[in-house]
Amino acid sequence: xxxxxxxxxxxxxxxxxxxxxxxxxxxxxxxxxxxxxxxxxxxxxxxxxxxxxxxxxxxxxxxxxxxxxxxxxxxxxxxxxxxxxxxxxxxxxxxxxxxxxxxxxxxxxxxxxxxxxxxxxxxxxxxxxxxxxxxxxxxxxxxxxxxxxxxxxxxxxxxxxxxxxxxxxxxxxxxxxxxxxxxxxxxxxxxxxxxxxxxxxxxxxxxxxxxxxxxxxxxxxxxxxxxxxxxxxxxxxxxxxxxxxxxxxxxxxxxxxxxxxxxxxxxxxxxxxxxxxxxxxxxxxxxxxxxxxxxxxxxxxxxxxxxxxxxxxxxx
Numbered sequence: 001x002x003x004x005x006x007x008x009x010x011x012x013x014x015x016x017x018x019x020x021x022x023x024x025x026x027x028x029x030x031x032x033x034x035x036x037x038x039x040x041x042x043x044x045x046x047x048x049x050x051x052x053x054x055x056x057x058x059x060x061x062x063x064x065x066x067x068x069x070x071x072x073x074x075x076x077x078x079x080x081x082x083x084x085x086x087x088x089x090x091x092x093x094x095x096x097x098x099x100x101x102x103x104x105x106x107x108x109x110x111x112x113x114x115x116x117x118x119x120x121x122x123x124x125x126x127x128x129x130x131x132x133x134x135x136x137x138x139x140x141x142x143x144x145x146x147x148x149x150x151x152x153x154x155x156x157x158x159x160x161x162x163x164x165x166x167x168x169x170x171x172x173x174x175x176x177x178x179x180x181x182x183x184x185x186x187x188x189x190x191x192x193x194x195x196x197x198x199x200x201x202x203x204x205x206x207x208x209x210x211x212x213x214x215x216x217x218x219x220x221x222x223x224x225x226x227x228x229x230x231x232x233x234x235x236x237x238x239x240x241x242x243x244x245x246x247x248x249x250x251x252x253x254x255x256x257x258x259x260x261x262x263x264x265x266x267x268x269x270x271x272x273x274x275x276x277x278x279x280x281x282x283x284x285x286x287x288x289x290x291x292x293x294x295x296x297x298x299x300x301x302x303x304x305x306x307x308x309x310x311x312x313x314x315x316x
Contacts (some may be wrong), residue, residue: 007077017102020090022083022158025057025102026134035110035120042296046303047178048313052120057099057125060136061146066166066198069186070226071132071262073135081198082166085142092147096154102126133161133180139169149175157314164209167200171212178220181213181246186238194231209257222250229272233280240287251290255300274300
């Protein structure tokens with residue numbers, strides 16, 4: 001990414017804060033809403049993550065194994081399936097320092113915003129949760145374990161979101177606070193149509209990642225099912241079987257959102273309403289041991305669990 005000046009200019013225009021050669025941070029819509037008193041992210045409702053103190057980062061901008069139709073990024077800027085540790089990679093401590101710097105810079109104007117919560121604004125300068133999910137596949141970054149370790153050493157929590165295409169890296173992953181795997185399709189043919197992976201064995205890689213997730217008995221794990229109206233809102237029984245295979249603690253069933261570059265591939269009509277997401281999630285529940293636990297209509301998302309455990313809401 002560092003050598004692609006045109007791409008860097010585009011990312012800056014889109015509101016990214018660039019860090020080093022291949023890392024970036026960006027302010028989430030819900031962080032802004034929280035500071036303005038307009039609501040909070042569903043992760044605050046579901047898990048206790050404070051929206052105004054959450055920092056979205058990527059250590060692997062442009063490095064992804066898939067070209068998903070739902071992705072908000074510019075898919076023409078895909079640098080390869082994995083990153084090479086050639087001595088020029090951004091260092092974990094530099095990524096963290098740069099992310100906090102960019103978080104503060106990008107939020108600076110909120111202090112003068114009429115109605116802004118100044119107490120939250122001051123707290124936002126020192127984020128406590130790092131969502132390693134912004135763009136690209138985080139498991140592509142060879143120093144991800146060091147990044148997680150350093151963030152935890154500084155007293156932060158970490159949410160890592162993976163597409164499941166790098167099971168070898170997943171098997172070696174050090175424990176984040178919460179691990180997500182994405183599920184966009186109910187079978188191999190549907191996956192090829194939606195995720196458009198660079199790997200011919202994408203389905204087998206995802207299944208292996210699900211089996212690895214199932215073995216992580218004491219981890220906080222989640223599968224995020226993204227629903228696209230007209231594309232993958234069929235066969236709830238097949239989703240149910242996949243969820244039982246992965247056996248995550250949490251399942252988020254969420255609507256595709258018509259944002260970013262995905263608007264060049266899909267239509268507004270492909271974004272399901274909340275009641276449609278909830279109805280489909282309830283159909284999934286009929287075929288497995290997961291139950292409806294919670295919802296947030298503004299985000300068009302519902303939470304499923306096998307039982308609502310008291311440690312679902314994290315304490316900070």
